[in-house]
Amino acid sequence: MIEKVLVANRGEIAVRVMRTCRELGIGTVAVYSEADKEALFVKYADSAHPIGPAPASQSYLAIEKILAVAKATGSQGVHPGYGFLAENPDFAAACEDAEIEFIGPSAQVLALMGDKAAARREMVRAEVPIVPGTTECVASAEEATAAAADIGYPVIVKPSGGGGGIGMTIVENERDLARALDTSQAIATTAFGLGGVYIERYLPHPRHIEFQILADAHGNVVHLGERECSIQRRHQKLIEESPSPALDEETRARMGEVAVKAARSVGYRGAGTVEFLWSEGHFYFLEVNARVQVEHPVTEMVTGVDIVAEQLRVASGLALSLAQNDVCLRGSAIECRINAEDPLNGFVPTPGRITGHHPPGGTGIRVDSGVYSSYTIPPYYDPLIAKLIVWGRDRDEAIARMKRALYEYVITGVKSSIPFHQAVMENPRFVEGELGTHFLEREPTLWDEMRRIAGSGESLGSRLPRRTHEAARIAAMAAVTAMLHEDERDRITGESTTLT
Ligand code: MV4
Numbered sequence: 001m002i003e004k005v006l007v008a009n010r011g012e013i014a015v016r017v018m019r020t021c022r023e024l025g026i027g028t029v030a031v032y033s034e035a036d037k038e039a040l041f042v043k044y045a046d047s048a049h050p051i052g053p054a055p056a057s058q059s060y061l062a063i064e065k066i067l068a069v070a071k072a073t074g075s076q077g078v079h080p081g082y083g084f085l086a087e088n089p090d091f092a093a094a095c096e097d098a099e100i101e102f103i104g105p106s107a108q109v110l111a112l113m114g115d116k117a118a119a120r121r122e123m124v125r126a127e128v129p130i131v132p133g134t135t136e137c138v139a140s141a142e143e144a145t146a147a148a149a150d151i152g153y154p155v156i157v158k159p160s161g162g163g164g165g166i167g168m169t170i171v172e173n174e175r176d177l178a179r180a181l182d183t184s185q186a187i188a189t190t191a192f193g194l195g196g197v198y199i200e201r202y203l204p205h206p207r208h209i210e211f212q213i214l215a216d217a218h219g220n221v222v223h224l225g226e227r228e229c230s231i232q233r234r235h236q237k238l239i240e241e242s243p244s245p246a247l248d249e250e251t252r253a254r255m256g257e258v259a260v261k262a263a264r265s266v267g268y269r270g271a272g273t274v275e276f277l278w279s280e281g282h283f284y285f286l287e288v289n290a291r292v293q294v295e296h297p298v299t300e301m302v303t304g305v306d307i308v309a310e311q312l313r314v315a316s317g318l319a320l321s322l323a324q325n326d327v328c329l330r331g332s333a334i335e336c337r338i339n340a341e342d343p344l345n346g347f348v349p350t351p352g353r354i355t356g357h358h359p360p361g362g363t364g365i366r367v368d369s370g371v372y373s374s375y376t377i378p379p380y381y382d383p384l385i386a387k388l389i390v391w392g393r394d395r396d397e398a399i400a401r402m403k404r405a406l407y408e409y410v411i412t413g414v415k416s417s418i419p420f421h422q423a424v425m426e427n428p429r430f431v432e433g434e435l436g437t438h439f440l441e442r443e444p445t446l447w448d449e450m451r452r453i454a455g456s457g458e459s460l461g462s463r464l465p466r467r468t469h470e471a472a473r474i475a476a477m478a479a480v481t482a483m484l485h486e487d488e489r490d491r492i493t494g495e496s497t498t499l500t
Helices: 011-024 040-044 063-073 089-097 107-114 116-125 141-151 174-192 249-265 296-303 307-315 395-408 418-426 428-432 446-456 468-493
Strands: 004-007 027-033 047-052 077-079 155-159 169-171 197-201 207-215 221-233 236-242 270-279 282-289 332-339 356-358 365-369 384-392 410-412
Touching: 004 011, 004 063, 011 027, 011 040, 011 307, 011 365, 011 384, 027 040, 027 063, 047 063, 063 077, 063 089, 077 307, 089 107, 107 116, 116 197, 116 249, 116 282, 141 155, 141 174, 141 197, 155 174, 169 174, 174 197, 207 249, 207 307, 221 249, 221 296, 236 296, 236 418, 249 270, 249 282, 270 307, 296 307, 296 332, 296 365, 296 384, 332 395, 332 418, 384 395, 395 418, 418 428, 418 446
Parallel strands: 004 027, 004 077, 027 047
Antiparallel strands: 155 169, 155 197, 207 221, 207 270, 221 236, 236 332, 270 282, 332 384, 356 410, 365 384
């Protein structure tokens, strides 16, 4: 097994990776930006090394700086977490050149999966169903018009060079196609440096269902069931769960086999996710996420498998610790992403000092977080405070437990998305499992429900003594005010004191 790992990431995922390293007796090395000096992951690591200013381009994306620390510390592996360099083929190749294990798939597989049109061609070859559409980028408006006429409107134009919904344009009819093509190509060029776009049939209100897969270098590939991530806002997932309420046992087995086939066909290694859209009883391959994902804990809760531990085994050349027959899905898990943002004010980010952090506990609760009481959330990165994950024997038990956990969760000093999650847990369509990628747009009453919940004082926090930090601040202010008064009196009487 690898004995020392550099974690090329920050926040909760850096802590998450280091936790497994600690259990396995693997040494941990953190790298951090100037904005993260006080972060939990820096304190957690065996050693921590500054790599530059807050902007990610000068720190968490600076390949040479990170590899210099890896070499200097004798790290045998680099774990990239998610985001930043996680799916960057140049970084994987640079690790390989430096003879350091990149904990993820090969540079070649990363490059293939990063090219969405090429990935679609691979899937056609492997007989994996894709959304009907082109498997090459369209070169001209004429080509696009002909393709869209074949596919049938509405269609969606997608950049081939990147995901996350950036530069995607929905087109209702032929009249709007040429302009949509221009728009998508322009955004794709700016965002990804590649202007190529392809066209798919647009599915109006699909469900987002993804399969977790694990693959080793000995030909073993397994899946750990699915996650449903349909509740999202502007392509940011907010709530994820496993299993999906949409799938029966037979469909799950069929899709799982397809996901394994997809991974096997490209020579995948490590942990990955095969994304599908589910619409009207059919599933279609969307893309592969070649990394550990934010929402991986829901899969860990229903399978009992430590996905990061399997990544570390695979990167060390070992076989997976389990075969498909050993995978057993038990109960139901839900994850709420608790962000530092104000859901009642357009979800604006609310970075700042967390004066109090009291996470929930008890049966079936997991909190993955990179914060602590008195920590200041920097404004430079994504505003995730914590992932709250619950497990129950069935979905109803998981929902009841999530409500209980959200009642217990106390975060003071910054606004959080907790009221949003409380409103969703009360929503009749959510409770029925009627999900889709346009869930929020179709539930305009969620905001009234949130206001009601926020105003009702129905939280443990509202019952606890007033914030001790607040009390201390008021006492300090009172003391300073008293001294200022004293100073004023002294000025008048001609004496002097010094404020200390
Ligand atoms: C789609 C789709 C409908 N049909 N593809 C958005 C993020 C990326 N992972 C895939 N996305 C979608 N792909 C087909 N063929 C619907 C979405 C989608 C979406 C698209 C445009 C604007 C908002 C959206 C919100 C959720 C999902």
